[in-house]
Amino acid sequence: MSRFDIAITGMGLATAAGIGVAANWARICAGAPAARTDPTLAGQPVDFSCRVPEFDANELFGRQLAWRLDRFVQLAMIAAREAVTGSGHDTAAWDGTRVGVVIGNSLGGTATFEAQHRVFQDSGAEDVSPLMIPMGMVNMVTGYVAMDCGALGPSLTTATACASGATAIGVARGLLDSQVCDVVIAGGTESALSPATMAALHQMGALSKRRDDPATASRPFDVSRDGFVAAEGAGMVVLERAADARARGARIHALITGFGSASDIHHATAPDPQGAGLERAVRAALLDAQLDAADIAYVNAHGTSTPINDAVEARALTRLFGTDAAVTSTKGITGHPLAGAGAIEAIYTALTIQHATVPPTVNLRDIDPEINLDLVTGAQRGMRVKAAVSTSLGFGGNNAALVLTAA
Template identity: 70%
Template sequence: MSHDRRGRGDIAISGIGLVTAAGIGVTANWQRVIAGTATAAQDAALAGLATDFSCRVPGFDGDALLGRRLAWRLDRFVQLAIVAAREAIADSGLDPAAWPGERVGVVVGNSLGGTETVERAHRTFYAGDPDDVSPLTVPMGMVNMVAGYVAMDCGARGPGLVTATACASGTTALGVARDLLLSGACDIVVAGGTESALTPATVTTLGRMGALSVRRSDPATASRPFDIDRDGFVAAEGAGMLVLERAGDARSRGARVHARIAGYAATADAHHATAPEPTGAGIERAVRLALADAALAPEDIDHVNAHGTSTPLNDVAEAGALHRVFGDRVAVTSTKGVTGHALAGAGAIEAAYTALALRDGVVPPTANLQRIDPRVEVDVVAGAARRGPLTAAVSTSMGFGGNNAALVITPA
């Protein structure tokens, strides 16, 4: 039986919304990412921990942005997603009051759910006050509720799904959304990823695993993908949401299209719970399959927005995979040097940055890259943004459990 999916049709990205440590909104994000200005800073909520810094969204006020009546029922990871989704929908020019809700789906990547809510309930319960535990704890903490609340907010009555593939979740969500459109199950999908887990218990756990940077003396330079002196990632929060449509539908209504998703693939390492397969074979296979899905060759790609976490193991394994696929001819960047690692939100955020790179003809620099690891044999953009026309790009994601995902994105 043939399962050849090549050339099945492109999906238009007609709306983008971003809420990250680089700012609230696409404009603020893109300006800071192009400038390569890092966002990591001391975090009062993490005071006293071995890693007491993070990349937190600046000035985010859920009450002001969503209204207190809605915000108090939502964990922060859902608040971020709704703000980003509203921006994406407004950017698309679609009107939720008029769209056919039954044909609109929501797919959101998330991994850890409402950690802030759950930790607060845990503290209250073990302080001996079970009657003070909020009855909203379960619906605020559940991973799936982000898709439910986004759907409620915009009247999307089609499929409502959450993908949980660790740090590949946002990319996986966009791939699933694409399949919903190509299968005819939906006409519009609001899709992306979100995470807000900058709580003491979660950050402590990541630190105990050895995943986090301990550069406490200079947190602004702690996230340094592909640098020889990298020592771990900087935990971040954030959400990236996209409005996706079939390209023909977007053209028919005269939509402004930022870029198109032309290919997608996912693979598993089947290797280790938290460490990537050392050769990068899994992410290499995902990239090659995504290229085949898009009916493109490696020579057609001139930019890669890499997963690039700033951890010792990931960056070398991923760079090796990219070198085997593309050699040293593509412009590679990791925007995590600016934003830190937003975990399940990262893939969708970076897909948005990739679309903007194609739209504007600019590859952002990898912030804090001062001395490239000699084992990294790809052309990593550093120092300043690189400008010029781009023909096609790839965005990669890798996650705990050996989850890999790749998107091929082409200009509008």
């Protein structure tokens, strides 16, 4: 059986590292953390986050459309527009019935729900907005992106917590392999930095408490890590069969050659202590790609900066790759974009392959002595990467892995 390759022909990003792929890559390679005190969280135990900078929805969409969209949808639409434009496709000319949309999201429009709940409490039922449901529903992001680009094929939303974006790309891969679609816009998005949601994450013990120095709070794989920095963001890709992309002369940023998914069945929020589910997901992705672990030069790790996740992930990656693959986490810069993470980091992995540059793991000063990986620290590392893995883990025991290779 021959290997099935899908091409990334367009990429789009809206993260705390900036709006647009170029701005993101420059900041990721420079190693400049984005975490800042967040005025919307004033008075809370954790009052900092990673927000997308200089994002003016009214300017980007026009006031009439912007006020109908929750921010998680706005971020996805901006990223999708960049990806489609970069792919070279003309949405006015393509056969929309052969174009699908698959986007990962986990928490939906939390800011909308919280705001309307306050209205309900303060003013009563008659003042609650009729737009609350269509603004807050998880699946509305795929609906709006499909409407924005004329995609008439399947419109699907994946919800596998912080693995949602990677899962969406895996599902998109299946739609292309089965010939259901010729083009799929896929990715992940999240904007859940609303007060009640952040309070809940704090109560769970998931967030870093370093209010005195937010910029250094996210410390993936560092011995002093104490939790993640919550972030918003969206990453979107345009995917098509590699043969089709080459036939139309498209620029191929990288190939997605493998996808794997596996469950922990261990705990609602804690990963399997040995990382068994993640290891199964990576091995499944490698099998799909018809590659061995020895073929992988780079791993873009989930690396959240929580004590449990980083230790668990390191155990699995050590069994898989030892110290033969360079490893990095970009969450020291972007924070943790939750459902958006897998897609955003898949794009960073594609850029690593494309530019022969591995970005640094920021704020990693003292590697946890129990972690034995080739972690890239301090500054970016120039190296040729033919094959790489991007890993994602999520609540509910969700694990996902993507294998990307050079075109």
